[in-house]
Amino acid sequence: ETGVTQTPRHLVMGMTNKKSLKCEQHLGHNAMYWYKQSAKKPLELMFVYSLEERVENNSVPSRFSPECPNSSHLFLHLHTLQPEDSALYLCASSQVLGQGALNEQFFGPGTRLTVL
Amino acid sequence: GQNIDQPTEMTATEGAIVQINCTYQTSGFNGLFWYQQHAGEAPTFLSYNVLDGLEEKGRFSSFLSRSKGYSYLLLKELQMKDSASYLCAVRDLLTGGGNKLTFGTGTQLKVEL
Numbered sequence: 001e002t003g004v005t006q007t008p009r010h011l012v013m014g015m016t017n018k019k020s021l022k023c024e025q026h027l028g029h030n031a032m033y034w035y036k037q038s039a040k041k042p043l044e045l046m047f048v049y050s051l052e053e054r055v056e057n058n059s060v061p062s063r064f065s066p067e068c069p070n071s072s073h074l075f076l077h078l079h080t081l082q083p084e085d086s087a088l089y090l091c092a093s094s095q096v097l098g099q100g101a102l103n104e105q106f107f108g109p110g111t112r113l114t115v116l
Numbered sequence: 117g118q119n120i121d122q123p124t125e126m127t128a129t130e131g132a133i134v135q136i137n138c139t140y141q142t143s144g145f146n147g148l149f150w151y152q153q154h155a156g157e158a159p160t161f162l163s164y165n166v167l168d169g170l171e172e173k174g175r176f177s178s179f180l181s182r183s184k185g186y187s188y189l190l191l192k193e194l195q196m197k198d199s200a201s202y203l204c205a206v207r208d209l210l211t212g213g214g215n216k217l218t219f220g221t222g223t224q225l226k227v228e229l
Contacts, residue, residue: 042222050210
């Protein structure tokens with residue numbers, strides 16, 4: 001595997017279900033991100049982990065719970081979601097470097113989530 | 117906070133040149149990125165500007181003016197495969213490490229024959 005991978009690619013769940021999204025990066029990066037992409041809206045940053053510590057929680061409801069067990073893996077645990085949470089959830093990774101350095105974010109293909 | 121504006125849609129002809137503009141108002145700035153996203157796929161990195169001026173990369177160029185809060189992406193010799201959404205994003209650094217990208221809504225470019 002290369003780059004950033006995400007599983008599953010598609011997920012349909014009921015409002016009472018509990019599920020988890022998985023992201024794995026094979027780039028040797030030390031920062032990982034969760035984004036939400038809804039139709040007609042900008043990509044919204046949800047969480048940032050740098051060196052396995054959460055450094056940003058962008059006012060995300062508690063029904064979304066991230067976990068970063070090591071620098072290569074990132075999870076998003078989902079419970080009691082709402083239909084408006086249906087969206088594409090993208091994972092990204094980057095290297096933590098000095099100010100002004102490129103350290104662009106590399107994105108995974110996303111998980112298309114539908115909440116019924 | 118950050119506010120990023122870019123046109124919603126643009127149409128251009130194969131072989132032509134198109135310029136996609138992006139304006140931003142930000143509380144912090146550490147670079148501006150352009151990403152390309154084909155339908156159903158991950159965004160892919162195109163270009164990066166942190167200083168004023170033009171960065172050229174093959175058929176793609178990006179320009180930045182920090183004083184005006186303005187950037188553009190220039191695509192030359194358009195090909196049908198360039199039909200995609202082009203995302204402008206402003207970066208701010210996080211004190212705990214990593215970086216925070218704030219994205220515009222994206223410009224959907226359609227290339228026609």
